[in-house]
Amino acid sequence: MSKTWKEDVQAAIRAGERISDQHIVDKVRHAVLTQRLPPGTRLPEVTLGEIFGVSRSVVRKALTRLTANHVIDQRPNQVARVRSPSIDETLETFAARRLVEGEVVALLAGHLDEEQRQALEALSRLEVDAHQRGDEPARIEHSLAIHHRLAELSPNRVLGAMLTDLILRTSIVIALYKRPSLASCFLEGDHPRLLECLRDAEPEAARQVIGDHLQALENLLDLGPREAEADLMAILGQSRAMGA
Amino acid sequence: MSKTWKEDVQAAIRAGERISDQHIVDKVRHAVLTQRLPPGTRLPEVTLGEIFGVSRSVVRKALTRLTANHVIDQRPNQVARVRSPSIDETLETFAARRLVEGEVVALLAGHLDEEQRQALEALSRLEVDAHQRGDEPARIEHSLAIHHRLAELSPNRVLGAMLTDLILRTSIVIALYKRPSLASCFLEGDHPRLLECLRDAEPEAARQVIGDHLQALENLLDLGPREAEADLMAILGQSRAMGA
DNA sequence: CGCAAGCATAGTGTATACAATTTCCGAGCT
């Protein structure tokens, strides 16, 4: 079961695709997003090189960029691993995204042309359709596409780029901490409501809607118990400088 | 005049410092900040390698990271150059920083312990001192240190990291677009006022003060005329695909 | 049976060689 994504990639190579560090970054990012590369997965340079048919030089560049993108963890002399953000970081990432995405949609309200608005509404309809026919992966894909598009459309491109990053990071932690019980984290009507605010040029309403949307998403996660880790630290960490 | 920073670096190497990509990143970043490496400066890999006494492998990693940090521009098969953000991007960077730094100080208001507060006030006094004795470089250094410290102290470390990035980027464009006429862009009393708000636990006042501070800073820049570039494009660019 | 030391394996860090590409300059033509 763990070999499938490798086969995908190698098929693409056989098909004659140009391979560069950008492709590796994209593939790994997407595989992480879709949970085909779960957090903690080892990413040895030679292995990646064999998979993509390139040498370690190219892989190394890709890994460096993935590290900058907060997708993987790279520590000296150790294998790169898919990042697994802590619960604290998850909360902070969501808070940051609420701030940034709220500002972006506020800036966007009333500043979309007809074509852009209709493209967004089409995506929203695709999302609803996918949900109604129970195709959760497709629904997630379309939902992500909406937010991603908002980031692209941001009049402030600096904020837009930051939002792109935050969308990726929140997606990763959603996949990580999603309650197994919950089949879907589809929040009925949120996206259509947002698009209404954008159409009607109501920046503060748009900010509110996206804020509530993200808060609701966060509330669907299983972020309760800190588990043993923190307790161990509290119990055993009486004197700080004893080990080394 | 262009050799001085190289000598600095080589002296450091002779002194036995460990060189790694992190050191190169730091050195280049600092040199860009202090305008010893003005925007547009070429950064060939072999040259940097000779300067720092390492091979291109290490330099390349550093350059990749600097690209991710928006400090340099790297385009395929071309020499890396110090980035020179456009006026539009400058405006957008400032807007992004107002948003993020405003949130950070709002979160920080009333949540600083005595030690942290006094450290910030000490920095603020150093800034005033430097200004009064006319030492502008030192004043900038201390001012930067205050903002940088705020980013470090941010309870939300995701926002803190984003703020660190934005401080660097705004500093670069300040250096780029500073009106030559203005000797100093010291905004009397802004920092002490901010620290008061933090001490008195007034988040919204703190957000307001930092927002005004950054707006005032932005207003000191020379961002008016778009110069000939845009005009040339408008006048000569009648048909897009003629050159190549 | 548990445990620690040591060796084999796996993996990263760095330097270097060679290929491919761009850039710059000069010669030659109009």
Place this chain on the structure above:
DNA sequence: AGCTCGGAAATTGTATACACTATGCTTGCG
């Protein structure tokens, strides 16, 4: 003079070799 067409120099892209570090397993001892 101006313009274009080489061609050499400079520079990046990629692969590979070797050294160093970490990891894991096995062996030997208590």
